[in-house]
Amino acid sequence: MLYKEGVPTQDQVLSKFPSIDVLIKPKAIIECYENIPCNPCSTSCPFGAITINENINNIPVVDFDKCTGCGICAYSCPGLAITVSRVKESKALFKIPYEFMPSPIEGEIWYAVNRYGEVIGDAKIIKVDNRPSQDKTLLVHVEVDKSLLYDFITIRRKTNG
Ligand code: SF4
Numbered sequence: 001m002l003y004k005e006g007v008p009t010q011d012q013v014l015s016k017f018p019s020i021d022v023l024i025k026p027k028a029i030i031e032c033y034e035n036i037p038c039n040p041c042s043t044s045c046p047f048g049a050i051t052i053n054e055n056i057n058n059i060p061v062v063d064f065d066k067c068t069g070c071g072i073c074a075y076s077c078p079g080l081a082i083t084v085s086r087v088k089e090s091k092a093l094f095k096i097p098y099e100f101m102p103s104p105i106e107g108e109i110w111y112a113v114n115r116y117g118e119v120i121g122d123a124k125i126i127k128v129d130n131r132p133s134q135d136k137t138l139l140v141h142v143e144v145d146k147s148l149l150y151d152f153i154t155i156r157r158k159t160n161g
């Protein structure tokens with residue numbers, strides 16, 4: 001699936017998530033599936049929560065006990081392959097990297113989009129981080145319905161705002 005369509009299988013996606021009880025706190029979900037020479041996720045994490053080991057081609061692995069959900073790795077990854085996820089009551093809360101214009105604004109409702117680029121619901125913009133250290137990659141805090149936890153990946157602006 002990944003090689004034919006550029007989209008991971010549901011099993012591949014699920015393999016990147018911790019159990020649902022762990023997601024009461026925010027955790028990094030690293031959707032990096034290929035052996036590539038890359039490691040900013042690991043070197044940027046101030047908590048040593050991402051391991052790649054001595055071979056830079058290894059696939060990164062998150063220690064969910066160490067991950068605080070800060071989101072630094074999400075905007076540090078050049079492939080935009082990392083989100084931060086958590087569940088709260090009937091909602092799934094994400095921090096996602098975002099590099100398109102126009103930028104989302106707190107309080108707006110955008111479309112929630114899956115890995116196929118399909119609209120799957122609404123996404124409420126909770127907050128937008130844009131610190132100088134992020135080098136213009138926004139970290140957008142988004143709220144979607146909890147049923148979208150494993151399908152949601154990004155946002156798309158509604159044409160009427
Ligand atoms: S979210 Fe923060 S603590 Fe967790 S892996 Fe990423 S950089 Fe490390």
Ligand code: SF4
Nearest residue numbers: 032038040041077079
């Ligand atoms: S920085 Fe991103 S693309 Fe590079 S290894 Fe880490 S998750 Fe994969």
